[in-house]
Amino acid sequence: MTEEFISGPLRVDQPHPELPQALTDLFGRVTVAGGATGFTATTELDTISALGGRIVEDVAARPKRRHLLIMGQERALAGVAVLRPATLPIHAHRGEIEWLLVDPELQSQGLGSRLLDAAVSHAQALGIAKLQLTTRSGQGLEDFYRRRGWTESGRWPASLRVAEDDLRDQLWFTRDV
Template identity: 70%
Template sequence: MSDPEFISGPHRVDQPHPDMPQALADLLGRVTVAGGATGFTTTTELETITAVAQGIVDDLSQRPKRRHVLTAGQERALAGAVVLRPGELPVNRHRGEVEWLLVDPDLQDRGLGKQLLDAAAVHAQALGLTQLSLSTRSGQGLEDFYAAQGWVERGRWPAALRVGEDDSRDQIWFTRDL
């Protein structure tokens, strides 16, 4: 990344660029290697991460959309992205899940995560959603970040996530009313 002052976005992705699957996979990889809570480990094969990124981009062309993506970029690289998945069943169509909040590790602590999360909330409201949920893992101080953004911790599953052979973390669920 070049100068962090020239980040564009967040932007809603309506028509994904042909390079978006690879750009999203690259961002997922950078965040994973830096220890981010992506659901992958540093030993996850690149092909697996790329396939997941391709699936997210493919979902953008579904009608109705199965996922919504908002991005922030710099030149031709993704600086950050948030992936929002609206509920699909009649009993949960009023809510959505923030599946990923990704910020390039070199751009952490500059407010980009907050901007993306706020943009996701505004977009969710535009979709008619009234609640959002997300889950993250313990051990990185993310609980404090989400609480500061108005998210409420709803529960923990101790040692539910295994990020390394001898490294288990709690899975933590948050919600936010819109």
């Protein structure tokens, strides 16, 4: 993929039938490149594919259980942000950005920032006042989020096993919307 002709971010209201496969492909590309997807390079494709299907089901549900913002290039996803509003009454003012993914070939071009900004704006439109997200150490993501107004609110040392000999910290970030 190249930078030219990238559309979005766009909110998905009516998922296209090919969207689960497109999500699976993007999760796979980011995972293989070492991205913080929650999967490892040895994760079975069926597991990643099942997640793509669940995300689309939740986007299509009424009421929506997840909100999806996408950026595309030709017939491939260049990036996605997945926003999940809280469901319990005492948490109704909160939401979580579950995933923020950008195709590895398109990183460092501002797409992640654009998706994150769009997700924050969409959360605000939904009446969400506080957002959270988690990520892992070792990839410079802490600085990415801090520069965009997020505050590190917790860290669990060596709690993520990326590979047999590679343990990373899980980090929690929060932001008022």
